[in-house]
Amino acid sequence: MRSDHPDPLWLQVAALVAEDVSTGRLGAGSRLPAERELCLRLGVSRVTLRKALSHLVEEGVLRPSHGRGWYVAATSSERKDWPNRLESFSETAARMNLTPTSRVLRSSVDPATLDEAEELGIAPGTPLFHLDRVRLLEGIPTAIDRTRVPAHVAPALAETDFTTGSLYDVLASAGAEPVRAEATIEAQASTP
Amino acid sequence: MRSDHPDPLWLQVAALVAEDVSTGRLGAGSRLPAERELCLRLGVSRVTLRKALSHLVEEGVLRPSHGRGWYVAATSSERKDWPNRLESFSETAARMNLTPTSRVLRSSVDPATLDEAEELGIAPGTPLFHLDRVRLLEGIPTAIDRTRVPAHVAPALAETDFTTGSLYDVLASAGAEPVRAEATIEAQASTP
DNA sequence: CAGTGGTCTAGACCACCAT
DNA sequence: TGGTGGTCTAGACCACTGT
Numbered sequence: 001m002r003s004d005h006p007d008p009l010w011l012q013v014a015a016l017v018a019e020d021v022s023t024g025r026l027g028a029g030s031r032l033p034a035e036r037e038l039c040l041r042l043g044v045s046r047v048t049l050r051k052a053l054s055h056l057v058e059e060g061v062l063r064p065s066h067g068r069g070w071y072v073a074a075t076s077s078e079r080k081d082w083p084n085r086l087e088s089f090s091e092t093a094a095r096m097n098l099t100p101t102s103r104v105l106r107s108s109v110d111p112a113t114l115d116e117a118e119e120l121g122i123a124p125g126t127p128l129f130h131l132d133r134v135r136l137l138e139g140i141p142t143a144i145d146r147t148r149v150p151a152h153v154a155p156a157l158a159e160t161d162f163t164t165g166s167l168y169d170v171l172a173s174a175g176a177e178p179v180r181a182e183a184t185i186e187a188q189a190s191t192p
Numbered sequence: 193m194r195s196d197h198p199d200p201l202w203l204q205v206a207a208l209v210a211e212d213v214s215t216g217r218l219g220a221g222s223r224l225p226a227e228r229e230l231c232l233r234l235g236v237s238r239v240t241l242r243k244a245l246s247h248l249v250e251e252g253v254l255r256p257s258h259g260r261g262w263y264v265a266a267t268s269s270e271r272k273d274w275p276n277r278l279e280s281f282s283e284t285a286a287r288m289n290l291t292p293t294s295r296v297l298r299s300s301v302d303p304a305t306l307d308e309a310e311e312l313g314i315a316p317g318t319p320l321f322h323l324d325r326v327r328l329l330e331g332i333p334t335a336i337d338r339t340r341v342p343a344h345v346a347p348a349l350a351e352t353d354f355t356t357g358s359l360y361d362v363l364a365s366a367g368a369e370p371v372r373a374e375a376t377i378e379a380q381a382s383t384p
Numbered sequence: 385c386a387g388t389g390g391t392c393t394a395g396a397c398c399a400c401c402a403t
Numbered sequence: 404t405g406g407t408g409g410t411c412t413a414g415a416c417c418a419c420t421g422t
Contacts, residue, residue, distance in 0.1 A: 045413065047413090066420070069420095
């Protein structure tokens, strides 16, 4: 397993598991061996193994379930809807050592068109926050991204106009109370 | 610090630091005390502290720099472009215990229009992958998301048509070689 | 109950950065 | 050289799941 220092151990472990998934040795929805057994097999500590597995969770490869085990995330054919599509893209870019940035084309609040209203299930004319961006990798345009979100969902978005305040601050303060109230960030309901 | 079991320790620590940042006790760009000193102050192990700090990195609050220290991430006024806008939104949703999903309206490859071509710096008519989605929180439509990416950037995207293969697999295989080549995922260049 | 993931610790060593 | 983050270990205990 370990040679000198090609990569951090946890990255090597993550790569191994990811390969087993992509090659089909670990089918979608299947359960992984128990952590403590994997530790013995791979010759790594449990902390290291868990760092690797957690990394794969962020990439959408695995999904943990507390008293039951680690499961291979469902493939697109099984899941009805798509969380984190763009996120995976950004992450992949990061792994390729490409710096993902974006150029803002439009950032404004305007009335919702008929189409937009229908898709969002709101009334036409409702104030809608518009954000158009060109996504760049290493400065090279690689994608166009257009986002529409009702202004009433996050009122602060409209006020700050995205030139003075940090986006993180805006979102954080918008959800400040719920954040304080909730307990822990847990995995979603499971149906392996 | 620790009571019975209100929250995991690392989450409590993260909340403490995050509060220091949001209240201004830790200004943007400022350096945090050394890990080992924070451990003494807070009465937690280094592993726990680092889990908390890493969590804040994912939220965009902090930024680590190897031999130098942990720094408070720059605010929007300082950064010229916007990485990870949507990602932060999803994360915030997760912290609010809302389940973010999405409904695919369109997923196809069509020739780029004049506008699209100009924004991406490509020739009109170039095969363009189109993905339109409605983003939902707890099943409630909250945003429209439209993405355009040239088919040649990720050829597999066009082939799989998003009905048979897992998106992760597609992206992973598309960047398979670079992934194998690169070393570790490091923080971006720093200018504290 | 046994098995599993979730959290936490104390300590060690390595790699990077500044001096 | 000394300080800093980055990785890794071995072991412990808690919380959840299913029988």
